Amino acid sequence: MKKIDRLVCVEDFAQEAKQVLAKNAKDYFTSGADDEITVVQNTEAFSRLLIRPRVLRDVSVRNLSTMILGKSVKVPLGVSPSAFQGLAHSDGECGSAKAVEAIGGIFILSVFATKSYEEIAAAAPNVRRWFQFYMHKDRQVKEKAAQKAGFEAIVLTLDAQSVGNRRSSRRDPLEFPSHLKSLPNATPDAAQKELKIFELHDIMDHGVTWEAVSWLKSISNLPLVVKGIQTVEDAIIAVSHGVDAIFVSNHGGRQVDTAVPTCDILPEIVRTVKGKCEIYVDGGVRRGTDIFKALALGANMVFVGRPIVYGLAVGGTVGATKVMHILRDELDLTMALSGVSNVSELTPSYVNRVPGHSHL
Ligand SMILES: Cc1cc2nc3c(=O)[nH]c(=O)nc-3n(C[C@H](O)[C@H](O)[C@H](O)COP(=O)(O)O)c2cc1C
Numbered sequence: 001m002k003k004i005d006r007l008v009c010v011e012d013f014a015q016e017a018k019q020v021l022a023k024n025a026k027d028y029f030t031s032g033a034d035d036e037i038t039v040v041q042n043t044e045a046f047s048r049l050l051i052r053p054r055v056l057r058d059v060s061v062r063n064l065s066t067m068i069l070g071k072s073v074k075v076p077l078g079v080s081p082s083a084f085q086g087l088a089h090s091d092g093e094c095g096s097a098k099a100v101e102a103i104g105g106i107f108i109l110s111v112f113a114t115k116s117y118e119e120i121a122a123a124a125p126n127v128r129r130w131f132q133f134y135m136h137k138d139r140q141v142k143e144k145a146a147q148k149a150g151f152e153a154i155v156l157t158l159d160a161q162s163v164g165n166r167r168s169s170r171r172d173p174l175e176f177p178s179h180l181k182s183l184p185n186a187t188p189d190a191a192q193k194e195l196k197i198f199e200l201h202d203i204m205d206h207g208v209t210w211e212a213v214s215w216l217k218s219i220s221n222l223p224l225v226v227k228g229i230q231t232v233e234d235a236i237i238a239v240s241h242g243v244d245a246i247f248v249s250n251h252g253g254r255q256v257d258t259a260v261p262t263c264d265i266l267p268e269i270v271r272t273v274k275g276k277c278e279i280y281v282d283g284g285v286r287r288g289t290d291i292f293k294a295l296a297l298g299a300n301m302v303f304v305g306r307p308i309v310y311g312l313a314v315g316g317t318v319g320a321t322k323v324m325h326i327l328r329d330e331l332d333l334t335m336a337l338s339g340v341s342n343v344s345e346l347t348p349s350y351v352n353r354v355p356g357h358s359h360l
Helices: 010-022 023-030 039-050 093-105 117-123 144-150 166-169 190-195 197-203 210-220 232-240 262-273 288-296 305-340
Strands: 050-051 066-068 071-073 077-079 106-109 129-132 150-158 226-231 243-246 278-281 301-304 351-352
Touching: 010 023, 010 071, 010 305, 023 166, 023 305, 039 050, 039 190, 039 262, 050 288, 066 210, 077 093, 077 305, 093 117, 093 305, 106 117, 106 301, 117 129, 117 144, 144 150, 150 210, 210 226, 226 232, 232 243, 232 262, 243 262, 262 278, 262 288, 288 305, 301 305
Parallel strands: 077 106, 077 301, 106 129, 129 150, 150 226, 226 243, 243 278, 278 301
Antiparallel strands: 050 351, 066 071
16 A cells, blocks of 8 residues: 555644655744644634534435535635645645645635746646735735636735744744745745745735725726634624625634634624625634534635645645545535535534533
């Protein structure tokens, strides 16, 4: 049996990836802010949420497909934008995009990707793809190039106008091999600063406000997703700005340590938004049961960040694709075992909290 055949869950890939990655790449991908409490709690919050399986229902045919921003996906599972995937494997973001194409989800490309929009389009022509960026002082967006390469929505990340305090990367700063010293989708200034990660501070617009969201809507006709919403208050403001989707995220615990785990804030945001726009979530999703729970709590789509990087590190495109298949298959099996034949049937009645921990 090949080594990769023995890896049967995301955690197996995480352990193996930590063996094969160079130390500072491993630190970059795995670390979180400060004491990494939110990194741990994002995952633990899913474990505290328990499933209420139903029995004796016909689940012989399962339908995982749904509509996202007006078009279908085969499964409500996608890949969050994460920078520098070329550090994990030379396939980089092309490998991740192909992995998502294989399951029919949605792939989000980071502005700090090591592959260009055009390379992604060539590698995975049929993947549904969105592009992410931050609000930099120069406000230059390579939006037209992205649109031309088939990217169909903008993801504006709001929770990282300063870089979080990742201790391991401060002790051993990330070093880029010479072949990765270009970031094709960032403006030259941004690319140069991001490559010296902690200078990124200089190019970010620290005074940015919701006006930027209005500005973005005025210059682009693409759907707009705002990523990094962590409170009901901001969800209400986002809706009032006419965004197409709210992406509940704490950046995988890399920004504010002790920020509330995303699966804990999701229910109240869903209740408040009342279907006025779509809602996505990421942070700590490592199992099909986690995806099942997030969908039951009202997320339209669930995303993973680090898992795809672990897949890439272990086996390039093959490893990344296996990770996505594992998650998809685990979701499918959880549905079968819980009496759910269509993702649209998932409601909060399928989940419960451990007594004393929280409430729905
Ligand atoms: C190594 C790494 C790089 C990231 N880079 C970006 C980025 O460029 N843009 C962005 O919006 N989020 C970025 N994120 C946050 C992810 O999009 C996502 O919110 C987070 O990884 C989800 O948590 P998870 O890793 O526990 O699944 C990054 C996360 C990691 C781990």
